[in-house]
Amino acid sequence: MLLCNLISIAIRVGAPRIVPTRGIPFPTGDPELVPEEERLLRRRLLERALEALGTAVEAPTVFDAPETPSGGGSAASSAATTAADSAATKAGAS
Amino acid sequence: MRIVHYVNQFFAGVGGEEAAGTTPDVREGAVGPGRALVAQLGSEYEIVATVFCGDDYAASDASATEELLELVREASPDLLVAGPAFTSGRYGLACARLAAASVRAGIPAVAAMHPENPGVEEAAPAPVIESGKIGREMRASLQRLAGAIEKLARGEELGEQDGRVGRPPRHNRLADQTAATRSVELILARLAGDRERTEVLLPSFGSVTPSAPLEHPEGATIALLTEGALVPMGNPDRLESARATRWLRYPLDGLDRLEEGEYQSVHGGFSTVAANADPHRLLPLDVARDLEREGRIGTLHHEYLTTAGNGTQVATARSFGVEWAAELRQAGVQAAILTAT
Amino acid sequence: MSATRVRDDEQGSRTGLRLLIHDVVEIGVGAQTGFAGGRLTVGEREATALFAHPSLASVRVSCCSPGESVRIIKVLDAVEPRCKGDGGDVFPGLLGTAQLRGRGETHVLRGAAVLSAGFLPRAQEAVFQMSGAGAEFSPLSGTHNVVIEFEPAPDAAWQDVAAALRLGVLRLAVHLAQAAVDAAPDSIEELEPLSSESSGLPRVAAVTNIQTQGAFKDVLVYGRSMAGSLPTWIDPCELADGAVVSAQYGHPALKNPTFVHQNNPVVAALRASDEVELAGVILCPEPVSEKEKRLVSEHAARLCAALGLDGAIVTKEGGGNADGDVALKLDALEDIGILAVGLFAEMAGRDGTAPGLVVAPARATALISTGNYDELVALGATDRALGGERLGIIDAAAADELELPIAAIYGSLNPLGWNRVTCAVEA
Numbered sequence: 001m002l003l004c005n006l007i008s009i010a011i012r013v014g015a016p017r018i019v020p021t022r023g024i025p026f027p028t029g030d031p032e033l034v035p036e037e038e039r040l041l042r043r044r045l046l047e048r049a050l051e052a053l054g055t056a057v058e059a060p061t062v063f064d065a066p067e068t069p070s071g072g073g074s075a076a077s078s079a080a081t082t083a084a085d086s087a088a089t090k091a092g093a094s
Numbered sequence: 095m096r097i098v099h100y101v102n103q104f105f106a107g108v109g110g111e112e113a114a115g116t117t118p119d120v121r122e123g124a125v126g127p128g129r130a131l132v133a134q135l136g137s138e139y140e141i142v143a144t145v146f147c148g149d150d151y152a153a154s155d156a157s158a159t160e161e162l163l164e165l166v167r168e169a170s171p172d173l174l175v176a177g178p179a180f181t182s183g184r185y186g187l188a189c190a191r192l193a194a195a196s197v198r199a200g201i202p203a204v205a206a207m208h209p210e211n212p213g214v215e216e217a218a219p220a221p222v223i224e225s226g227k228i229g230r231e232m233r234a235s236l237q238r239l240a241g242a243i244e245k246l247a248r249g250e251e252l253g254e255q256d257g258r259v260g261r262p263p264r265h266n267r268l269a270d271q272t273a274a275t276r277s278v279e280l281i282l283a284r285l286a287g288d289r290e291r292t293e294v295l296l297p298s299f300g301s302v303t304p305s306a307p308l309e310h311p312e313g314a315t316i317a318l319l320t321e322g323a324l325v326p327m328g329n330p331d332r333l334e335s336a337r338a339t340r341w342l343r344y345p346l347d348g349l350d351r352l353e354e355g356e357y358q359s360v361h362g363g364f365s366t367v368a369a370n371a372d373p374h375r376l377l378p379l380d381v382a383r384d385l386e387r388e389g390r391i392g393t394l395h396h397e398y399l400t401t402a403g404n405g406t407q408v409a410t411a412r413s414f415g416v417e418w419a420a421e422l423r424q425a426g427v428q429a430a431i432l433t434a435t
Numbered sequence: 436m437s438a439t440r441v442r443d444d445e446q447g448s449r450t451g452l453r454l455l456i457h458d459v460v461e462i463g464v465g466a467q468t469g470f471a472g473g474r475l476t477v478g479e480r481e482a483t484a485l486f487a488h489p490s491l492a493s494v495r496v497s498c499c500s501p502g503e504s505v506r507i508i509k510v511l512d513a514v515e516p517r518c519k520g521d522g523g524d525v526f527p528g529l530l531g532t533a534q535l536r537g538r539g540e541t542h543v544l545r546g547a548a549v550l551s552a553g554f555l556p557r558a559q560e561a562v563f564q565m566s567g568a569g570a571e572f573s574p575l576s577g578t579h580n581v582v583i584e585f586e587p588a589p590d591a592a593w594q595d596v597a598a599a600l601r602l603g604v605l606r607l608a609v610h611l612a613q614a615a616v617d618a619a620p621d622s623i624e625e626l627e628p629l630s631s632e633s634s635g636l637p638r639v640a641a642v643t644n645i646q647t648q649g650a651f652k653d654v655l656v657y658g659r660s661m662a663g664s665l666p667t668w669i670d671p672c673e674l675a676d677g678a679v680v681s682a683q684y685g686h687p688a689l690k691n692p693t694f695v696h697q698n699n700p701v702v703a704a705l706r707a708s709d710e711v712e713l714a715g716v717i718l719c720p721e722p723v724s725e726k727e728k729r730l731v732s733e734h735a736a737r738l739c740a741a742l743g744l745d746g747a748i749v750t751k752e753g754g755g756n757a758d759g760d761v762a763l764k765l766d767a768l769e770d771i772g773i774l775a776v777g778l779f780a781e782m783a784g785r786d787g788t789a790p791g792l793v794v795a796p797a798r799a800t801a802l803i804s805t806g807n808y809d810e811l812v813a814l815g816a817t818d819r820a821l822g823g824e825r826l827g828i829i830d831a832a833a834a835d836e837l838e839l840p841i842a843a844i845y846g847s848l849n850p851l852g853w854n855r856v857t858c859a860v861e862a
Contacts, residue, residue: 001429001430001431001432002432002434003431003432003433003434004433004434004435005434005435006434010434012296012797013302014302015302016302016303016304016305017304021433024364024435025364025365025366025367025368025369025375025435026368026369026375026376027320027322027375027376027433027434027435028374028375028376028377028378028433029368029372029374029375031368031371031375038372039374039380039381042374042378042380042381043381043384043385045378046378046381046382046385046431047385047390049431050308050311050385050390050391053307053308053311053429053431054307054308054309054311055307056304056306056307057304057307058304059304218784218786218788218789219784219785219786219788260788261788261789262788262860263786263787263788263860264781264783264787264788264791264807264858264859264860265787265807265810265858265859265860266806266807266810266812266841266856266857266858267856267857267858267859268571268855268856268857269855269856269857270855271855272700272704272852272853272854272855273700273778273803273804273805273849273852273853273854273855273856273857274700274701274703274704274748274778274851274852274853275700275704275707275852276803276852276857277701277704277748277776277778277803277852278639278701278704278705278707278708278711278748280776280801280803281639281711281746281747281748281774281775281776281801282637282708282710282711283801284746284774284776284801285637285711285745285746285774289800289801290800291801292800292801292802293802293803293804293857293858293859294779294781294791294792294802294803294804294858295791296792296795296796296800296802
C-alpha cells in the first residue's frame with residue numbers, strides 16, 4: 001500500500017490503498033511534533049497501513065489519516081480526510 | 095510474408111524463472127507457440143526466425159532492446175510479432191519495447207498481451223492485440239493474433255474489433271462546428287451536470303488490480319519500500335537524484351533503528367533536511383520493529399528497496415514496480431508498504 | 436435587416452457597439468480604393484503609401500480570393516478591415532492615442548482580411564493556400580485576402596521593420612473599411628452592453644490567455660505589453676474595436692492573429708447561445724515561470740469569482756508551455772466552484788497514439804480538442820505563391836506540392852476556437 005501526500009496523483013495512477021501523510025518531505029513523520037509524538041504518529045500511520053492492507057478494495061481507496069497525537073496538525077488531518085473523501089468519490093466514478 | 099517472432103526464455107524452451115537471465119539469442123524458424131501461430135496463418139506466411147531473451151535480462155538491461163532489434167534486423171522480416179505475453183509484466187514490457195523500437199526503425203510490428211499488462215502502454219507506435227490471461231488461453235490468443243497479422247499484411251489499420259488494446263490512434267478531421275461553438279456546448283453540458291463529457295481524455299495510467307486483502311498480518315512477512323531515495327551516507331552506489339534509471343536494496347538485518355548520520359536521502363525533488371535528521375521519516379523501521387516484537391506482524395523483510403521518484407519516466411516507474419513485485423514475491427513477502435515523497 | 440444609415444446624434448444614446456457589416460464578395464487591386472456592390476478595390480498607390488517608413492524599403496500589394504490557385508507562405512498577421520463610423524480610431528494605442536473604445540458604430544468588411552507575409556526573425560514559417568488539397572485546414576482560405584509583401588530597408592533594425600509593417604497593415608485595414616462607410620450595410624450586429632444584473636442564465640466568461648514573451652512574441656493591449664501584469668477584465672466590445680493586436684509571429688497553427696482577437700470566437704459563440712449570459716473577457720498574460728503562471732492563474736480564478744461567474748472557457752496562445760497556463764486556470768477555477776472548459780491542441784505524435792497533452796489539468800476534465808499538431812497534411816501544388824520564393828521549413832519552392840505537419844498551417848488548430856479541426860478516434 002502507499003503512504004503519500006499527493007493524494008490526487010496517487011488516485012490518478014491507480015494506487016489501490018492510500019493513506020495520506022503530513023508532508024512531502026516526511027511521509028512517516030512530522031518535524032512539527034516532539035519526538036515521542038512523532039514516533040506515535042508514525043506508529044499510527046503504520047497501523048493504518050496494516051488496516052488498509054487488510055481491507056478488500058476494488059478501486060483506489062483513501063483511508064483516513066490517523067488522529068493527531070496532540071495540538072497542531074489536526075486541521076491538516078481533517079483537511080486530508082475531506083480531500084480524500086471527495087477524491088475517493090471521484091475515484092469510484094473513474 | 096517474412097515474420098520474425100519474439101518470445102521469452104520460457105516459450106523458447108530454454109527454461110523457467112531460473113533462465114530469466116538468458117541473453118538475447120536467435121533460432122532459425124518457428125519455436126514453441128510460433129509453430130502454432132504459423133499453422134493458423136496461410137502458406138504465404140513464414141516465421142523465418144525466432145528471437146528470444148530472458149525476462150529479467152530484457153526488463154533490466156538498458157541495452158536489451160537494441161540488442162534484440164539487431165537480431166530482428168538481421169533476419170530481414172516484413173513483420174515482427176512479439177508475444178503473446180499474457181499477464182507477464184516483464185515479458186510484456188520486453189515485447190512492447192521491442193515492437194515500438196522496431197516500428198521506429200521502419201519494420202512493422204505487432205505485440206500481443208493481456209489488456210492489463212503494463213506493456214500495453216509502452217508499445218506505441220506499434221499496435222497491441224489482446225491476448226488471454228494465461229498460457230492455457232494460447233490457442234484463442236493466437237487465433238486473434240493471426241487475424242491481426244493477416245489484416246496488417248493487407249495494409250489495413252487495426253482497430254478495436256480486431257482486439258486492439260491501448261490508446262487507439264486519433265486522426266484530425268473537420269468537425270461540423272468550430273471549436274469555440276463546441277466549447278460553449280461543453281460548458282452548457284457541464285453546467286447541466288455532465289462531468290464526464292470531453293473531447294480529450296486526460297492521460298491514463300492504466301489500472302492496477304488490487305491484491306486480495308492481507309488476512310493475517312501477524313503471520314506475514316512485510317517489506318518496507320521508499321521512493322524517497324534513502325541510501326547509506328555517501329550514496330556509495332550512486333543512485334541518481336532525478337530521472338532515475340535504477341533501484342537499489344539495502345539490508346535491515348539486525349537493525350532496530352536508522353541512525354542519523356548513517357543514511358541520507360539523495361532525492362532532488364524536495365528538501366531532504368527533515369529526512370536526513372531522522373531517516374525514519376522516510377522508512378519507518380523503528381515502529382516496524384515494535385510491531386514485529388509485539389507480534390502485530392510476522393516478520394519484517396530483511397532488506398528495503400529504494401529509488402528516487404523525481405521526474406522518473408512513467409515507463410521506468412512501471413518497470414520498477416513490476417521488478418519489485420517479482421523480487422518480493424520470490425522472497426516470500428506477502429505485503430509491502432511504500433512511502434512516497 | 437433594414438439597411439438604414441444611423442445619424443450621428445443617435446450614437447450617444449446606445450451603450451453597446453453597433454457593427455455595420457459589409458460583405459465582400461470580390462476583391463482586386465486597382466487605381467483607387469473603393470467599395471461598391473460587394474466588390475472591394477484596393478488602390479495600389481494609396482495602399483503602399485500607408486507603409487511609407489524608413490524601416491521599409493518597399494511593399495507589394497496583391498489580392499487573392501477563395502478558390503484561386505494561390506499559396507501564401509511566411510504569413511505573419513491577419514487583420515479584418517474595420518473603422519469607426521465617427522472617424523475615431525480603431526486599434527487604439529497603435530493608431531492614435533490609447534482611448535477606451537467599444538462604443539458607437541464600427542464598420543466591418545466581412546469576408547476580407549489584410550495579411551502581411553515575409554521574413555521576420557523568431558517567426559515560425561506559416562503556410563496556407565486558397566484552393567486545392569489542404570486549403571480546408573486554414574480559415575483564411577475562405578476570405579478575400581489583401582497580401583502585403585515587404586522588403587526591409589538596409590540596416591533597419593528588425594523590431595522597427597516589424598513595427599512599421601504592423602502599423603501599415605492596421606492603417607490599410609482602416610483605409611479599406613473607410614471605403615464602405617457610405618454604403619448601406621448588408622447586416623447590422625448589435626453588441627449589447629454587458630449587464631451586471633443576473634438574467635437568470637449561467638454567467639460565462641472567455642478567459643483569453645495571450646503570449647507575452649517580448650520581441651516578436653508579444654500581444655499588445657491598447658498598444659502596450661501585458662508582460663508582468665495581472666489578469667484584467669475587458670469588455671468584448673473593446674476587442675471588436677481592435678484593443679488587442681498581435682505582435683506574435685510564432686506557432687502558425689497555435690497563434691491568435693489580430694483577426695481572431697477582433698472576432699473572438701469564444702465570445703461570439705457565447706453571444707450566439709441563448710442558454711448562457713456572456714459575462715465578459717478576462718485577458719491574462721502567459722508568464723514563463725511556474726510560480727508566475729500560478730499567481731496569474733489563481734488571480735484569474737479569484738477575479739472570475741468576484742464577477743459571479745458560473746463558468747469559464749479558457750484558451751491560450753502557443754504550445755506546451757501555454758498548456759500549463761490553461762491547466763492551472765482550469766484547476767484553480769474548478770477548485771473554487773466555477774466550471775471550466777479548456778481548448779487544447781494535442782501533441783499525439785505522427786500516428787496519434789501518444790498522450791495528447793504535455794501539461795494536463797489534474798482535476799478539470801472538460802477539454803475541447805483543436806486537433807493533433809503532429810499529423811501530416813498534404814498540400815497540392817498551386818499556380819502561384821505569395822510571401823517568398825522558397826520555403827524555409829522544408830527545402831521546396833513556395834508553390835510546390837508539399838507534405839507538412841499541420842502545425843505549420845496558419846490558423847489550423849487555432850486555440851481560440853476559430854477553426855473546425857479536431858482530433859478523434861476514426862469511426
